[in-house]
Amino acid sequence: MTHLQVNGQTRKADVPDDMPLLWALRDELGMTGTKFGCGISVCGACMVHIDGEPVRACVTPVSAAAGREISTIEGMETDRIGQAVQQAWVENNVAQCGYCQAGQIMAAVSLLKTTPAPTEQQIDDAMSGNICRCGTYPRIRAAIKQAAGRLGAGGQS
Amino acid sequence: MTATVRLSRRAFLQGSLGVLTLAVTSSGLVRAADADVPKYGADSMPGGTVDDPLVFVSIAEDGTVAIVAHRAEMGTGVRTSLPMVVADEMEALWERVEVVQAEADEGRYGNQNVDGSRSVRHFLMPMRRVGAAARQMLEAAAAARWSVPVSEVRAVQHEVLHEPGGRRLGFGELAADAARQPVPAADALKLKAREDFRYIGNDKVRLVDLEAIGKGEAVYGMDMRLPGMVHAVVARPPVVGGKLRRFDGSKALTIPGVLKLVEIPAFQGAPAFQPLGGIAVVARNTWAAIQGRDALDIEWDDGPNGSYDSVAYREELEAAARAPGKLMRDQGNVAEAWAEAPEAERLAAEYYIPHLAHASMEPPVATVRIEDGRAEVWTSVQNPAAAQAAVAQRLKFEPGKVKVKVLLLGGGFGRKSKPDFVDEAAIVAQAMPEGTPVKLVWTREDDIQHDYLHTVSVERLEAVIDGSGQVQSWLHRSASPTIASLFVEGAKGQQITESAMSAINMPYVIPNVRVETAEVAAHARIGWFRSVANIPHAFAAQCFIAELAHRAGKDHRQFALDLIGPARRIDPGMMADTWNYTESPERIRAQMEGGAIMGLSLALASEISFEKGRVRQSNFHDYEVLRHQASPRVIRTHLVNDDHDLPPGGVGEPPVPPVAPALCNAIFAATGKRVRSLPVRTVA
Numbered sequence: 001m002t003h004l005q006v007n008g009q010t011r012k013a014d015v016p017d018d019m020p021l022l023w024a025l026r027d028e029l030g031m032t033g034t035k036f037g038c039g040i041s042v043c044g045a046c047m048v049h050i051d052g053e054p055v056r057a058c059v060t061p062v063s064a065a066a067g068r069e070i071s072t073i074e075g076m077e078t079d080r081i082g083q084a085v086q087q088a089w090v091e092n093n094v095a096q097c098g099y100c101q102a103g104q105i106m107a108a109v110s111l112l113k114t115t116p117a118p119t120e121q122q123i124d125d126a127m128s129g130n131i132c133r134c135g136t137y138p139r140i141r142a143a144i145k146q147a148a149g150r151l152g153a154g155g156q157s
Numbered sequence: 158m159t160a161t162v163r164l165s166r167r168a169f170l171q172g173s174l175g176v177l178t179l180a181v182t183s184s185g186l187v188r189a190a191d192a193d194v195p196k197y198g199a200d201s202m203p204g205g206t207v208d209d210p211l212v213f214v215s216i217a218e219d220g221t222v223a224i225v226a227h228r229a230e231m232g233t234g235v236r237t238s239l240p241m242v243v244a245d246e247m248e249a250l251w252e253r254v255e256v257v258q259a260e261a262d263e264g265r266y267g268n269q270n271v272d273g274s275r276s277v278r279h280f281l282m283p284m285r286r287v288g289a290a291a292r293q294m295l296e297a298a299a300a301a302r303w304s305v306p307v308s309e310v311r312a313v314q315h316e317v318l319h320e321p322g323g324r325r326l327g328f329g330e331l332a333a334d335a336a337r338q339p340v341p342a343a344d345a346l347k348l349k350a351r352e353d354f355r356y357i358g359n360d361k362v363r364l365v366d367l368e369a370i371g372k373g374e375a376v377y378g379m380d381m382r383l384p385g386m387v388h389a390v391v392a393r394p395p396v397v398g399g400k401l402r403r404f405d406g407s408k409a410l411t412i413p414g415v416l417k418l419v420e421i422p423a424f425q426g427a428p429a430f431q432p433l434g435g436i437a438v439v440a441r442n443t444w445a446a447i448q449g450r451d452a453l454d455i456e457w458d459d460g461p462n463g464s465y466d467s468v469a470y471r472e473e474l475e476a477a478a479r480a481p482g483k484l485m486r487d488q489g490n491v492a493e494a495w496a497e498a499p500e501a502e503r504l505a506a507e508y509y510i511p512h513l514a515h516a517s518m519e520p521p522v523a524t525v526r527i528e529d530g531r532a533e534v535w536t537s538v539q540n541p542a543a544a545q546a547a548v549a550q551r552l553k554f555e556p557g558k559v560k561v562k563v564l565l566l567g568g569g570f571g572r573k574s575k576p577d578f579v580d581e582a583a584i585v586a587q588a589m590p591e592g593t594p595v596k597l598v599w600t601r602e603d604d605i606q607h608d609y610l611h612t613v614s615v616e617r618l619e620a621v622i623d624g625s626g627q628v629q630s631w632l633h634r635s636a637s638p639t640i641a642s643l644f645v646e647g648a649k650g651q652q653i654t655e656s657a658m659s660a661i662n663m664p665y666v667i668p669n670v671r672v673e674t675a676e677v678a679a680h681a682r683i684g685w686f687r688s689v690a691n692i693p694h695a696f697a698a699q700c701f702i703a704e705l706a707h708r709a710g711k712d713h714r715q716f717a718l719d720l721i722g723p724a725r726r727i728d729p730g731m732m733a734d735t736w737n738y739t740e741s742p743e744r745i746r747a748q749m750e751g752g753a754i755m756g757l758s759l760a761l762a763s764e765i766s767f768e769k770g771r772v773r774q775s776n777f778h779d780y781e782v783l784r785h786q787a788s789p790r791v792i793r794t795h796l797v798n799d800d801h802d803l804p805p806g807g808v809g810e811p812p813v814p815p816v817a818p819a820l821c822n823a824i825f826a827a828t829g830k831r832v833r834s835l836p837v838r839t840v841a
């Protein structure tokens with residue numbers, strides 16, 4: 001039995017140690033916000049944060065996540081930066097099919113946590129591991145900038 | 158829960174005769190009658206169109222207006238935009254609208270296949286009529302309640318007002334009475350004037366799923382969960398048409414969580430929408446199923462396509478493109494013009510585009526449960542009716558016994574109109590104890606290696622351009638396996654439907670034109686991919702025009718415009734005669750941006766190739782698509798017309814084809830190097 005700390009709650013999963021966190025979240029804990037896109041760490045659809053670091057859940061065994069703080073898209077609403085990013089995503093009408101967007105948002109939140117005012121290059125570097133087959137990249141970029149602007153302004157007031 | 162008053166079909170049948178006899182002429186009527194004169198095209202699709210408000214609208218007593226979205230959402234926004242059109246016409250407040258996703262039922266809803274950029278083209282007007290009819294029924298109900306002429310009342314933002322008497326009634330209060338009103342006949346409908354639109358054309362309405370998507374709460378086919386559900390993945394023959402020779406599943410069955418192995422029969426005849434065959438591994442969770450599959454020991458019989466090799470096939474296509482083919486268009490005398498032209502006036506070039514995989518971010522997935530002679534399907538498909546038909550046929554059920562519930566699609570691009578994966582799930586569900594829900598998931602490797610691929614093609618163009626720079630002759634020969642091979646065993650070479658996508662109907666006015674297709678065989682499942690044969694045809698033709706302009710020493714743009722001719726030139730003024738773009742301008746921009754990026758993906762990076770009959774690529778590390786760092790940072794879309802009196806054009810597919818030729822022509826302008834083979838990286 002593995003104990004997982006997900007979005008501040010302890011969840012139990014009766015799964016083998018080598019099961020990727022992705023499938024533990026989706027199939028065992030019923031948290032389907034984290035998406036399956038490639039399974040081999042090349043698309044970013046499954047991105048979560050572990051102890052604040054962006055991590056691909058499809059290649060992270062539950063044994064490596066146990067006992068650490070896991071945040072998923074379902075927990076972003078209670079995160080100041082997460083909320084700002086979600087809001088910017090709505091205002092910029094970013095999503096088309098939307099399937100990749102949980103991972104995109106997790107990557108963007110992670111970027112803004114370490115880099116409050118990212119340059120174009122920093123956006124490229126932080127986001128290029130996340131594929132959007134619908135091609136929403138320009139809007140993702142605009143939304144990141146908007147969220148960064150708001151958070152920066154909010155921080156000063 | 159609110160009690161929903163359904164407008165009943167009986168009321169419609171009883172009322173319609175009366176309305177017909179009472180029809181009077183008014184400018185509104187003439188306009189409504191004329192509304193169908195422009196051709197929308199759905200008549201030729203299975204199910205046609207339905208514009209019955211009883212089918213699409215229901216109003217609860219609390220005023221909640223439920224509007225049916227009968228077409229699947231794959232990212233274009235149609236689940237929002239068509240209900241929005243209904244809401245606008247009926248004067249419903251969008252905040253009080255609830256969108257209800259329809260199950261598969263083309264008899265009831267009309268055509269449901271989201272393919273061919275058709276949703277708004279075919280259903281804008283029917284949905285406007287649905288909304289107008291519902292509004293008029295609400296107005297008639299209010300007028301009757303107040304015993305005033307209907308001409309004195311009007312629906313305004315979820316209420317019906319009687320201004321002379323200063324009275325108002327909410328839609329909820331009128332719901333029951335409205336349901337008893339006759340449905341207005343088509344020629345009695347009063348569609349709104351465009352200046353009265355509240356939502357159409359102004360971007361006030363955002364996607365209904367937008368917030369849920371950002372919170373991870375939107376439910377895609379991949380997210381389906383049911384009590385007792387089991388998970389399956391399939392080991393498929395690596396070569397199309399291959400068969401299972403023998404397999405040993407003993408090791409797979411020792412993997413913890415693996416429950417069962419189920420053999421999937423290989424397809425018979427042409428592939429169509431049949432499964433490829435193989436062994437399904439059923440397990441308690443997806444991970445165990447994947448591990449179980451890895452542990453299978455299988456020997457395949459590769460069959461007739463086992464030697465398919467993309468390098469050799471390209472040579473075959475090139476040879477075919479250099480010999481006469483099947484005639485598709487013949488105007489003037491191309492052979493004579495070519496034969497008589499001096500060498501210096503001839504130009505020939507060949508262009509190559511490889512196979513492409515759709516690679517929607519959500520791979521194919523379907524959940525099926527069979528119980529008491531009925532099947533329930535939850536899936537993300539473009540064509541729910543095809544999924545229903547496939548499952549019904551598999552299980553030998555009446556279609557009515559198969560319910561297909563449509564969840565959000567994580568992209569489709571043409572792939573998900575083929576329900577082979579739904580059929581696979583039905584086969585596995587049938588092999589499990591009655592009532593066991595089976596979710597069958599394709600991994601990314603499955604998706605890349607077993608797709609219904611975009612065709613591969615060599616396009617040969619030959620032109621005669623005289624000393625004054627006039628193009629006298631144009632030959633376009635396509636050597637490319639056909640989509641028809643999916644349905645007709647052994648079908649060879651592009652058919653007229655494919656040739657009619659930017660080859661036969663290329664836009665240039667040239668005295669001698671000949672279009673031919675070479676009769677080459679298919680060795681893979683050839684499907685349709687966002688924009689289909691327009692991609693290779695436009696790539697070749699638009700690059701070749703640039704080459705001709707260069708030969709003539711003329712400006713490319715001016716040269717192309719001159720060849721189109723003043724009468725057929727597409728400028729904003731002309732656009733007004735053929736297109737209407739703007740029912741959801743913001744989503745049109747989104748489609749243009751996304752389509753351009755998909756066009757760049759195929760121009761720069763994407764390629765599926767075969768060796769020994771097997772797809773050489775397996776995931777996004779070797780089947781590349783555009784990523785953030787290679788994407789344009791800003792894409793500007795200019796909408797040039799918004800004339801609502803004209804049929805709308807589709808926007809899902811058109812942005813894709815122009816990108817590759819534009820890019821390659823730009824590369825030539827910048828470097829002097831002609832790129833005639835995609836993706837660009839392979840010649841860099």
Ligand code: FES
Pocket residue numbers: 035036037038039040041042043044045046047056057058059
């Ligand atoms: S699913 Fe994990 S990176 Fe693609």
Ligand code: FES
Pocket residue numbers: 095096097098099100101131132133134135136232518567568
């Ligand atoms: S919005 Fe569809 S994959 Fe990104």
